[in-house]
Amino acid sequence: xxxxxxxxxxxxxxxxxxxxxxxxxxxxxxxxxxxxxxxxxxxxxxxxxxxxxxxxxxxxxxxxxxxxxxxxxxxxxxxxxxxxxxxxxxxxxxxxxxxxxxxxxxxxxxxxxxxxxxxxxxxxxxxxxxxxxxxxxxxxxxxxxxxxxxxxxxxxxxxxxxxxxxxxxxxxxxxxxxxxxxxxxxxxxxxxxxxxxxxxxxxxxxxxxxxxxxxxxxxxxxxxxxxxxxxxxxxxxxxxxxxxxxxxxxxxxxxxxxxxxxxxxxxxxxxxxxxxxxxxxxxxxxxxxxxxxxxxxxxxxxxxxxxxxxxxxxxxxxxxxxxxxxxxxxxxxxxxxxxxxxxxxxxxxxxxxxxxxxxxxxxxxxxxxxxxxxxxxxxxxxxxxxxxxxxxxxxxxxxxxxxxxxxxxxxxxxxxxxxxxxxxxxxxxxxxxxxxxxxxxxxxxxxxxxxxxxxxxxxxxxxxxxxxxxxxxxxxxxxxxxxxxxxxxxxxxxxxxxxxxxxxxxxxxxxxxxxxxxxxxxxxxxxxxxxxxxxxxxxxxxxxxxxxxxxxxxxxxxxxxxxxxxxxxxxxxxxxxxxxxxxxx
Numbered sequence: 001x002x003x004x005x006x007x008x009x010x011x012x013x014x015x016x017x018x019x020x021x022x023x024x025x026x027x028x029x030x031x032x033x034x035x036x037x038x039x040x041x042x043x044x045x046x047x048x049x050x051x052x053x054x055x056x057x058x059x060x061x062x063x064x065x066x067x068x069x070x071x072x073x074x075x076x077x078x079x080x081x082x083x084x085x086x087x088x089x090x091x092x093x094x095x096x097x098x099x100x101x102x103x104x105x106x107x108x109x110x111x112x113x114x115x116x117x118x119x120x121x122x123x124x125x126x127x128x129x130x131x132x133x134x135x136x137x138x139x140x141x142x143x144x145x146x147x148x149x150x151x152x153x154x155x156x157x158x159x160x161x162x163x164x165x166x167x168x169x170x171x172x173x174x175x176x177x178x179x180x181x182x183x184x185x186x187x188x189x190x191x192x193x194x195x196x197x198x199x200x201x202x203x204x205x206x207x208x209x210x211x212x213x214x215x216x217x218x219x220x221x222x223x224x225x226x227x228x229x230x231x232x233x234x235x236x237x238x239x240x241x242x243x244x245x246x247x248x249x250x251x252x253x254x255x256x257x258x259x260x261x262x263x264x265x266x267x268x269x270x271x272x273x274x275x276x277x278x279x280x281x282x283x284x285x286x287x288x289x290x291x292x293x294x295x296x297x298x299x300x301x302x303x304x305x306x307x308x309x310x311x312x313x314x315x316x317x318x319x320x321x322x323x324x325x326x327x328x329x330x331x332x333x334x335x336x337x338x339x340x341x342x343x344x345x346x347x348x349x350x351x352x353x354x355x356x357x358x359x360x361x362x363x364x365x366x367x368x369x370x371x372x373x374x375x376x377x378x379x380x381x382x383x384x385x386x387x388x389x390x391x392x393x394x395x396x397x398x399x400x401x402x403x404x405x406x407x408x409x410x411x412x413x414x415x416x417x418x419x420x421x422x423x424x425x426x427x428x429x430x431x432x433x434x435x436x437x438x439x440x441x442x443x444x445x446x447x448x449x450x451x452x453x454x455x456x457x458x459x460x461x462x463x464x465x466x467x468x469x470x471x472x473x474x475x476x477x478x479x480x481x482x483x484x485x486x487x488x489x490x491x492x493x494x495x496x497x498x499x500x501x502x503x504x505x506x507x508x509x510x511x512x513x514x515x516x517x518x519x520x521x522x523x524x525x526x527x528x529x530x531x532x533x534x535x536x537x538x539x540x541x542x543x544x545x546x547x548x549x550x551x552x553x554x555x556x557x558x559x560x561x562x563x564x565x566x567x568x569x570x571x572x573x574x575x576x577x578x579x580x581x582x583x584x585x
Contacts, residue, residue, distance in 0.1 A: 075572025
């Protein structure tokens, strides 16, 4: 979702590889500070990639703590609630929303937060074609891809206008608002190549005191490969019913840990506040729940998707195809993709990798979303069906039961994913074993995250990937997966503006049809009709399999009972309402 305060999904949002998010506690920090201020210490598996909310492409990130938008989505009810805006009015023709900001809003440096900041965030940052970001596509409206106009009414009011009714209009205003006074100059200044200086603004090497925020916390310090420390923002707007400023917890520490096993050991020893419960740890922790004074929360299937996808791009650069033409023919053969889908044993994946704590995912829309199509086609494990499909498409087997194409080429491809994610690596290893039963050789190669992103976004030099996208209740914020020129249309990616153009890239009719259905759904205000449109889009995705969806684990987390006020959900996690949580000593 676009609301970053609580959900951190940014599906337009957010290109992510679903790095496992753990919460942990570093005893050394606790001993020196626990008596001074109330705090929680969490853990992440890798360093933050940026402190610039507009340029962020990964989750988790710091922005759920440091920024808010005009509105927010309640993870428990799905309702849109006021955030920086205290109210809004929607015109009778459903084409205008006028927001009124709260009184006396301030940035973390004490400067006023006004309508100018809202207009700047949308017009100068998100909608600026010189600033690539994953949010812009979700704000494109209709076939023309027109953007909303955003204009200042007065110091506290901002008006958004769209060219046609736009169903996710209100939710689209949950985007983090950034400070004009701190960033305007970096947008106007350019380097020798004409690129805005903003693209290098607020990297992880920026002194935390120079990063201006409006959220519940501000950055206090960052030590590479060690920790990120957040401190309470003294200018945060929200107060409790007695007039006390929120949040109650003064400090949050993100400890950068080496792996999930280390975090588990710390949690079991009593030094951790909370931990994301992976399936392999569930039984162990469940036995220790009462003695360890913690509670394991189950939010149902995680939001988002895990999938493999083949590179269907037929384009070339300087006469060199992005994908080996022999392999491209395999990948672009529907029977081949369906055979692969039938050849992956998802039940075994649930039972072995997820210890039974998972569910099949059959579409690009999260299972818990009201728009998920319960009747969509599901590819069960069926080796005979898979082989029939391959043989019908002209593939054949040699005496060693290796799969060959019609020209005698052995079927072999490389599957990549992000290194360091144990669950993702286990899934890739199983896929390699499963497809070997079809005579297909899979070279499974986990690679570094930054290398992976470069392949998918810039060089487009890859064959098959195993990835995950984050998700939410509203499907529209995933439209940049389905716009044929979208920033996340990875299986058939167009060239980015700053990259060398492609020759020979083909867009298929079914790609255009999915794009059209998403656009129609975004303008349809009748909920039953919207659901029907998204159901049809899911059917087409499952028929043509640009992505082969796998399984999702259950959203499980353990938190110490001394943390009061937790309202766990798969959409918001453990600490979505951290401003209301209290520590009982």
